[in-house]
Amino acid sequence: MPLDAGRREIVLGKVNIISHRCKGCRYCIEFCPSNTLAESEDFNEKGYHPPYVKSDAKCVNCNYCETICPEFAIFVTELEPRNLLSEDVVKTQSRARRRTRRE
Amino acid sequence: MKIRFIDAEAPPASRILENLAAGHGDHPLDRYLKKGRIPHIWCSGCGNGILLTAFVKAMEKGNFDTKKTVVVSGIGCIGRAAGYLDLDTYHTTHGRAIPFATGLKLANPKLNVVVISGDGDLFAIGGNHFIHAARRNVDITLICSNNFNYGMTGGQGGPTTPLESKTTTTPYGCSEHPFNLVYLAKASGAVYVARWTALHTHELRDSIIHSVNKPGFCFVEAITPCPTAHGRRNKLGDGLSMMKSYRDNSVLTTELDPEDTAIGLKGKIAVGEFVNIDKPTFMDMYDECAICRANAPKKSKKS
Numbered sequence: 001m002p003l004d005a006g007r008r009e010i011v012l013g014k015v016n017i018i019s020h021r022c023k024g025c026r027y028c029i030e031f032c033p034s035n036t037l038a039e040s041e042d043f044n045e046k047g048y049h050p051p052y053v054k055s056d057a058k059c060v061n062c063n064y065c066e067t068i069c070p071e072f073a074i075f076v077t078e079l080e081p082r083n084l085l086s087e088d089v090v091k092t093q094s095r096a097r098r099r100t101r102r103e
Numbered sequence: 104m105k106i107r108f109i110d111a112e113a114p115p116a117s118r119i120l121e122n123l124a125a126g127h128g129d130h131p132l133d134r135y136l137k138k139g140r141i142p143h144i145w146c147s148g149c150g151n152g153i154l155l156t157a158f159v160k161a162m163e164k165g166n167f168d169t170k171k172t173v174v175v176s177g178i179g180c181i182g183r184a185a186g187y188l189d190l191d192t193y194h195t196t197h198g199r200a201i202p203f204a205t206g207l208k209l210a211n212p213k214l215n216v217v218v219i220s221g222d223g224d225l226f227a228i229g230g231n232h233f234i235h236a237a238r239r240n241v242d243i244t245l246i247c248s249n250n251f252n253y254g255m256t257g258g259q260g261g262p263t264t265p266l267e268s269k270t271t272t273t274p275y276g277c278s279e280h281p282f283n284l285v286y287l288a289k290a291s292g293a294v295y296v297a298r299w300t301a302l303h304t305h306e307l308r309d310s311i312i313h314s315v316n317k318p319g320f321c322f323v324e325a326i327t328p329c330p331t332a333h334g335r336r337n338k339l340g341d342g343l344s345m346m347k348s349y350r351d352n353s354v355l356t357t358e359l360d361p362e363d364t365a366i367g368l369k370g371k372i373a374v375g376e377f378v379n380i381d382k383p384t385f386m387d388m389y390d391e392c393a394i395c396r397a398n399a400p401k402k403s404k405k406s
Binding site: 008009010011018021023024025026027030031048060061062064066067068069070071072073075081084 | 105106107129130131132133136141142143145146147148149150151152153155156157160301302304305308342343346347
C-alpha cells in the first residue's frame, strides 16, 4: 500500500440514460474512455438503439458522454467515492506489467 | 479507475441528483433549455447538438448570468439553437445576426452578446457584416458551426465547401476555392480566433468561456459533422466515422500561421487558438474619440 493511501479516494460515477431522447449516434459508446457503454438490442420509441451500461463499476465520472451527447440524453452523477484498497494497487500494477510485456 | 487526491479545504465538487429539481426535465442541463423543446430537430450524429451542449456547459462552468447573456442566431440548422436556449434569444433574418448583435451591444453594453450561427449565414449572406464587425472590433462573441455546406436547404455548396467535394449544386466536385475562416477572421482584425472540431468538447467549452469574458470581437469556429448532406455525398460515412476522422486528422497547433490552416475535403485539420491579442474595442474608441470631443467645450473664435 502507498503511504498516502488514506488521503486518496477512487471516484465512481453512475451513468443515467434518458433513452427516449437518444437518436442512436453511438458517440458515447465509441468515445467513452473507460468503455462503460454498449449498444443495446432494444429499440426506443423513435426506433434507435440507445446505449446501456455494461458495468457500472468502470465509470469514473469524467462526464465526457454528457459533453459529447448531442441530444441531452445522457448524464453522469457522482457516487460516494470509495477508499483505496490493497486490491486496487495490485490490479493497477499487474495491468502495467502486462502492458510492458506486450510491448 | 480515477484516483483523486482528497483536499480537505476544497468544497465537494460532486453534482448530486437533487440538482435536477432546478431544471424542468430529466437532464441536469435542462435548466438552460426551454421547456418542451427537446428533442431538437437536428439529425442523428449532427454536431450542432454538441456545440449547443458545449455552450450550455460553458454557461454552467463560466457562471454566466442568464439575465445578461443574449444569444443571436441567423438562419440555418444551427440557427435553431436560439429557440432551444432559455435565455433572451433572437432568431434574426438571413445573414443579419451580426448587425443585430452589434445593435444589442451598443444599446446595452452590459450584456454578453453571443452570436451562434452557421458558415453559410455568417460568411455567404452575412460576409460583409462579419468583416466589418471584426474591423470595428465590436465586443461580441461569434460561434460558427462550420459543416461545409448549406445543410438545412438540402446540401448546396457554400463559401466553405472544400475543393472537389460534392454537393447538390456541385455534383462533379466543387471548383471554387473555399474561405479559410481562421485566416479571414485574423485578417479582418478579430482579437481571439480559435478552431475546434466537435470532438474537442472541453476545449470548445473553455474557448467559449474565454471569448465571452474577453472584450473585443472573438471568433470560435467549430467544425461539425453533417452526415446527412455533406458526409453522405462525399462518402465520408455516418457521423461516427466523421468524428473518428476528426480524431485521427486533427492537429493541435498554436504556432501555425493562420494562412496555412485551410481545410481540405480529407486531410489534416489544424485546431487550436490562433490569435489572442488585446485591442481597444469599438465602444472604448467611440467613447474616447467621438463622445469626448463632442462634449468638450467649444473654442470661442475671439480668444
